[in-house]
Amino acid sequence: MARYELKLPKMGESVAEATITSWVKEIGDTIDIDDTVVEVATDKVDSEVPSEVEGTLVEILFDKDTVVQVGQTIAIIEIAGNQENYQENQDENQREDTKKAIVAVEKTISEAKNTVSKTIDTSESDRFYSPLVKNIAKEEGISLQELETVKGTGKENRVTKTDILSYLKDRKNKIKATDTVQNTVKSVKVETPKVTKKPSVPLTLTGQDEIIDMTRMGKLVAKHMVDSVQTSAHVQSFIEIDVTNIVAWRNKVKNAYQKREGEKLTFTPIFMQAVAQTIKKHPMINIAVDGDKIIKRGNINLGMAAALPDGNLIVPVIKNADQLSLVGITKQVNNLAVKARGNQLKPDDIQGGTYTVTNVGSFGSITGTPIINQPQVAILALGAIVKKPAVIETPEGDFIGIRQKMMVCHSYDHRVVNGALGGMFIKTLKEILEAWDVNQDF
DSSP: OEEEEEEOOOOSTTOOEEEEEEESSOTTOEEOTTOEEEEEEOSSOEEEEEOSSOEEEEEEOSOTTOEEETTOEEEEEEEOTTSTTOOTTOOHHHHHHHHHHHHHHHHHHHHHHHHHHTSOOOTTOSSOOOHHHHHHHHHTTOOHHHHTTSOOOSGGGOOOHHHHHHHHHHHHHHHHHHHHHHHHOTTOOOOOOOOOOOOOOOOOOOTTOOOOOOOHHHHHHHHHHHHHHHHSOEEEEEEEEEOHHHHHHHHHHHHHHHHHHSSOOOHHHHHHHHHHHHHHHOGGGSEEEETTEEEEOSSOOEEEOEEOTTSOEEOOEETTGGGSOHHHHHHHHHHHHHHHHTTOOOGGGGSOOSEEEEEGGGGTOSOOOOOOOTTOSEEEEEEEEEEEEEEEEETTEEEEEEEEEEEEEEEEETTTOOHHHHHHHHHHHHHHHHTOOTTOOO
16 A cells, blocks of 8 residues: 655745644544545644545644644555556555654654743743744743744744844843843843733633633734734725715616626726726835835735624635726626635635725725735725715706715835825726716726
8 A cells, every 4th residue: 555645735925824723534534535534734824735636544644723834744645556656566665755754753753742842931932932932032041931032033023043143142241231230330230131921911701701812813813903903004084985886887787798798797896996996006105114125016906894603704815806897896896705605715815915905884884994914015995885965066057966875095114115105096086986977887
């Protein structure tokens, strides 16, 4: 019998690891091609890992809730000898390499467990620390409070081995300098400031209260929002848009559109197309900040905030929205919305966004002040469309009429987007939407 290594596949751009959430198959189970073997979760989306071969699951190399790197072998499947590319008489050296790889993985797991038991407790920290970094910190007498102050240069500001060794070197130099000063000037007392964790506000519970654990995605969303507020200087600009022509046009063509395309035409794709056109006129809103550098994005990829069945929000992305027709954007919007409601979004569906639009009007809100979806620098909130009395200007004079109006709020990062650009952006959007041709085709 041959052995097939099931590896954690690539989960989308910039995703290097995933957490095993559950094993769908158990040791001894028979597996068919495309059967889901394990379910995993990244910081973006949940996903399933299918099998590419038929056989029997004989080994599981990682437990539930373990973080696994992309490309790592997570399970071994024993397959029939007559399957293509996995013959019974495969090379003996290849068999030995497979056995050695499994032994190496088991050894790594064992060593990791032993290392974790010897390291400091970081359960109260929001940062991730590798077992090696935690072990070095304990050996050098670095507390969790001090470790939190170490600047990380790794992915997502994680502290690497080089970071902590460099910190230790500077720490020793500072201690030597302090000793020199103390020996020279005896009257000067140098004290190291203590870093204390801000105590949380105590809660008083009664018998009528219910404690509900936050979901994994809820925790990620909460952290993402707090990080965004701490990163960007949020400023908002508001503008009211007359969408009477758009409402009239959609009411006129929606039945014909559904008959021809087999799906509904909502307001969302109309607004998304207008946003893409506005970004082309103001490309410096389509940027990201990297330290003291500005990254001007080459593509216009619109994020579309969508509600999940559990109440959380996720942001699927319409790639190259400026290159799509209204029909093309409509199909993208409807497809992503259906996948979001059915928890069927793939990692690539939520990657690469450069600007985000959220429709708070779908919940009846007149407007809202949305939080920027990092690392983007702006986000647009669309309010509810409501009928309002308005002054209508004509060559014959002004009169009062009933118009369909919508408030929009533009939140932007004031570090790199000034008020002029933030305000001009929604002014251009207003001009595009109010110039809508009620006689155009779709």
